[in-house]
Amino acid sequence: MKEDKIMPLVTTKNMFEKSMKEHFAIGAFNVNNMEIIQGIVDAAAEENSPVILQASSSAIKYARIGYLKKMIEAALEEHDIPIALHLDHGADFETCKMCIDNGFTSVMIDGSKYDFEENIAVTKQVVEYAHSKGVVVEAELGKLAGVEDEINVSASDAMYTDPDQAKEFVERTGCDSLAIAIGTSHGAYKFKGDAKLRFDILQKIKEKLPNTPIVLHGASTVIPELVEMCNQYGGNIPGAKGVPDEMLNEASKLGVSKINVDTDLRLAMTAAIRKTFAEDTSIFDPRKYMLPARELIQETVQHKIRDVFGSSNKA
Ligand code: G3H
Ligand code: 13P
Ligand code: ZN
Secondary structure: OOOOOOOOOOOOHHHHHHHHHHOOOEEEEEOOOHHHHHHHHHHHHHOOOOEEEEEEHHHHHHHOHHHHHHHHHHHHHHOOOOEEEEEEEEOOHHHHHHHHHOOOOEEEEOOOOOOHHHHHHHHHHHHHHHHHOOOEEEEEEOOOOOOOOOOOHHHHHHHOOOHHHHHHHHHHHOOOEEEEOOOOOOOOEOOOOOOOOOHHHHHHHHHHOOOOOEEEOOOOOOOHHHHHHHHHOOOOOOOOEOOOHHHHHHHHHOOEEEEEEOHHHHHHHHHHHHHHHHHOOOOOOHHHHHHHHHHHHHHHHHHHHHHHHOOOOOO
């Protein structure tokens, strides 16, 4: 434990301001259990980087909110870096309120399933409550496609975030950051052919909203070595494909402030556990397979922070 004062959880305000000024992105990593939290914060501390720990509703249901909070408190006692705790994909006002009341410093209200006016209404409601408690709000405009969605070109065009609407949305809701759709999608199967992101749309959005931090969901690389490792040791994840590192690096330079990563952590954990089991079938002590899992998560997160997002030494 640190001898000096313990750093409290922070909001994303200062880290985003710095990211926009200095053209780097901050990793927002999904957490579900102790080893994932430790792997991420150890990586961020090693790189002296700010970091966002985010929990989805299903992660909160799985780990239970009290455990998540206490484990993250423990991380703050150990490390001296800015850590924000964020609700990922809050489905409604009540979920956001519950997280705000439980000490989260940032929440996402995901109204992307609604039409424009309904999305504005629910986002405004969350912003009003969150700001009254000193909490920041991420909202979403546009729809993330899945590779399984068979959509024609004009339909897929309609799913991208419209830059004019984005400006109106931010002005009318007062949200603190905006998640946009420029071609990414959640999970391990993001592209059928080559990876393609609409950087032209990102640039137009940044022109209209130069001071609004932009968020990229569905931004895992689906690291080929990790997919290969899973498959080599008994997994079956054929044809998985994500956003290449160079594109994420480009996005962070073009004004994306927050890059969301879940799938790559799932792959790292699974790959390490599969390898351990395959190499020694006599193992049944969980520490023997959770330790390499935690180490591979740390290595994966450090690579992203250092080589892709550019947030090393920005704590
Ligand atoms: O965007 C979704 C995140 O990967 C969280 O997924 O709801 O299964 O925890 P989850
Ligand atoms: P990935 O599935 O690409 O890791 O995206 C995670 C995410 O966007 C969480 O909100
Ligand atoms: Zn997401």
